[in-house]
Amino acid sequence: PSVAVIVVAAGSGTRLGAGAPKAFVGLDEHTVLRTALDGVFAAASAQVVVVAPAGYEGAARTDALAAAGEHADLVRVVTGGATRQASVAAGLAAVWAEVDIVLVHDAARALTPPDVFARVIDAVRAGAPGALPVLPVVDTIKRVADGYVIGPVDRAELAAAQTPQGFDRAVLDAAYLAADREYTDDAAVVAAHVAGTAGRIAAVAGDPLGFKITGPDDLARARALVAQHPV
Ligand code: C5P
Numbered sequence: 001p002s003v004a005v006i007v008v009a010a011g012s013g014t015r016l017g018a019g020a021p022k023a024f025v026g027l028d029e030h031t032v033l034r035t036a037l038d039g040v041f042a043a044a045s046a047q048v049v050v051v052a053p054a055g056y057e058g059a060a061r062t063d064a065l066a067a068a069g070e071h072a073d074l075v076r077v078v079t080g081g082a083t084r085q086a087s088v089a090a091g092l093a094a095v096w097a098e099v100d101i102v103l104v105h106d107a108a109r110a111l112t113p114p115d116v117f118a119r120v121i122d123a124v125r126a127g128a129p130g131a132l133p134v135l136p137v138v139d140t141i142k143r144v145a146d147g148y149v150i151g152p153v154d155r156a157e158l159a160a161a162q163t164p165q166g167f168d169r170a171v172l173d174a175a176y177l178a179a180d181r182e183y184t185d186d187a188a189v190v191a192a193h194v195a196g197t198a199g200r201i202a203a204v205a206g207d208p209l210g211f212k213i214t215g216p217d218d219l220a221r222a223r224a225l226v227a228q229h230p231v
């Protein structure tokens with residue numbers, strides 16, 4: 001089956017405070033987006049839709065073509081929306097007709113290793129309607145309200161979700177078509193709109209390197225990792 005990866009890069013990066021949209025901040029001589037796209041092309045033979053902030057489409061295309069090398073025909077760039085979900089919808093509308101597996105990946109998870117992509121794609125190829133990478137939760141988690149601990153949470157049944165989240169294309173298309181409000185991630189959009197086992201999302205092993213660059217500390221960590229292990 002043919003695979004497309006939607007790389008959402010249209011966030012403003014307000015929490016990063018780096019003066020540019022997060023995906024266009026430098027990690028080394030390359031941007032966050034370029035590093036993420038190098039990872040995507042290293043991981044999979046796939047078509048890639050980059051979702052860029054308005055005004056940054058040209059910069060996104062430059063990064064995408066550099067990452068794609070001889071595979072320039074595998075790249076499309078579209079303009080994102082006000083929310084991540086709107087940006088994914090814009091990306092989904094640009095996916096090639098022949099594609100039957102769609103992955104949605106945060107540009108901000110720029111250091112995600114190739115085997116995470118492979119595990120997600122393999123799970124969907126094996127028949128799961130969707131799959132996402134998870135990490136175990138290491139902290140003790142409490143339910144808190146109004147400044148008081150109101151109860152424990154069984155950590156064994158919790159996991160932190162990462163990207164890429166992968167889906168059968170028809171399942172993701174149908175779920176996005178039906179989505180009538182904002183959800184926390186793509187798996188939640190599918191879970192809300194595809195009933196029963198037809199929408200059951202597989203959990204595969206994530207990787208600590210798939211962390212999301214959100215604040216200045218994350219950016220410093222990503223820069224240090226890239227400096228140690230050039231990608
Ligand atoms: O804001 P946050 O870091 O959670 O965003 C996750 C990913 O979604 C980032 O790669 C960001 O660029 C993307 N995004 C987007 N369009 C938005 C908001 C976020 O493509 N409106």
